[in-house]
Amino acid sequence: MPDKVCRDLPPDSDFLQKICKAVWSEEIEPSEFEERWAKVISEFKLENNDWLLQIYEKREMWIPAYFRDLFLCGIMRTTSRSESENNFYTKFTNPHLTLVEFYMRFESSLDAQRHTQGENDNSSKHKHPECKTRSSIEKFASEVYTTTVFYEFQDKVESALFSCGLDSFKKEFGLDVYTIGEGCRVRKFDVLFNVETFDTSCLCKSFERQGIPCRHMVWVWKAKHIQKIPDAYVLNRWSIMACKKTIFDLEGNELEQCVQVVDRKRLLNDLWSEIHSCVSLAQGNELTLSALVDNLRSLRLDLESQSSIVDGLSGSVSSKAQDIELLIGAGVPSEILIKPPKVSKNKGTGVHVQGSGSDKRLKSDKEKAIEQSQKKKRLCKGCKKLGYHDIRNCPEKQK
Structure with missing residues (x-):
């Protein structure tokens, strides 16, 4: 956008700040976005900018306001997931790899992801994050959510307790309707609450987008003295x-x-x-760490001995060829039809005939001296001396 629009505006213009505030807000409806867009475009007199007109026509494909009802797991853009994966695998692969190398590196990248996931699972299972408030809802969240998701929910709990407040209350169609305000913010959000089923819905639609209860829902639960997050609002994908x-299959089996x-x-x-x-547990004590290493080494030696005994009984001898066949999932064919292409010479390197010894490229003085020293000396009939010449090119004859 700076290259397409800002070059036609004054250097001190706040156009980018205002247009980004209108575009990237997740809490506004599409109609409100269109009003904000029109106001900013009119203020800076950009009604005739072709590029802005073009992207505005495609607004339903990239403006967050049009994805408020779509579950995106907390990502801002629909392409963020693929972009993240592409960035990760680019670190392990490149376009010049062979198929086997690509497969091995792809497996290594998956192992790295599994290792990271294992560490995160262990952290979520054995390390309960520290709560910042005395809220029972926050304590419950620390026990059911993964560590990363809990920290995100913890910020919402803090905002609910210290920033949100009741603006108005009414009943509609058997539902409690709370209008929640946030400090000096002008925007208010209505939260619908069912007293019998604990069904909760907020107009900010943060839960519908991220799958994590928003601060306005937490405020209502606290006001209703609910001690934990209702089961319907704890998604399995975010739990430990x-x-x-x-x-299960489609039939439930x-x-x-x-x-x-x-x-x-x-x-x-x-x-x-x-x-x-x-x-x-052992990292703080050197003696304990040493004992742990000894125990693991002893266990590894026992496993290796058991593995060698099993291999001996089965009569299998592992080899490099067998390991490669196991890796790629195929054996060596009896007849090889596809062979490596012949090596072609580069332009300007001269004539090279393999096996004939012909070489028409220019040789350096060093190469000539080495070849000369490897030749056998012979007796010249002209000067009667041993050398690398004969009577035809004898130095004495030329004198």
């Missing part, structure tokens, strides 16, 4: 139990293969969790 639930994978994954997660816990 998200990775430990089985997978457990998938047997998925159950086996989930059980194995659960064991691996528990194993990494125990390892990280032991390291966390």
Whole structure:
């Protein structure tokens, strides 16, 4: 936008600040965005700017106000997820890799993600974050949410307790309607609350976008003396139990293969969790760390000996070729039809005939001296001396 619009405006113009405030606000309706846009465009007399007219026609595809009812898991743009993945895998791959190298690096990148996820799971399972208030809702959130999501929800709890307040209250269609204000902000938000079912809905629609209750909903729950977040507003994807639930098919039956994978994954997660816990407990004492290393080394040696015994009984001998076949999932074919292409010479390198010894490129003095020293000396019939010449090119004859 600075290149498309700001070059036609004064240097001290606040156009960018005003247009960004209108565009990137997630709490306004589409109609309000259109009013703000028209006001800013009219103020700076940009009605005839072709680029602004073009992007305004596509406003439903990129303006956050049009995605208020769409669950985006907290990301601002619909392409943020793919952009994040692209940035991550770019660190491990490049366009010049072979297929096998790409596969190996792709697996390494997935292992890095699994390792990071394992550390986060362990942190969420064994380390309860510190609460900043005495709210029972905040304490409940620290027990059910992952660490990252809890810190985000904690900010909402603080805002609900110290920044939000009741502006008005009324009843409509059997629902309690709270109008919540925030300090000096002019904007107010209505929260609809069902006393019987605890169903809560806020016009800011933060929960619909992120899946995390907003500060206005938290304020109403606190006013109603609710001690924990209602179950309907604790999404499984943000809880610490998200990775430990089985997978069902469309008919509601457990998938047997998925159950086996989930059980194995659960064991691996528990194993990494125990390892990280032991390291966390022992890291403050050098003697304890040394004992932990000795125990792990002893356990590794026992596992290696058991593995060698099993391999000996099965008669299998691992080799480099077998490891590669296991990695790529295919064996060496009996007949190789596709072969590497012939190496072509670069332009300007001269004539190179493999095996013939012909080489028409210019040689340096050093190469000539080396080749001369490797030749066998012979007796010249002209000067009767041993050398690298004969009677035809004898130096004495030329004199």
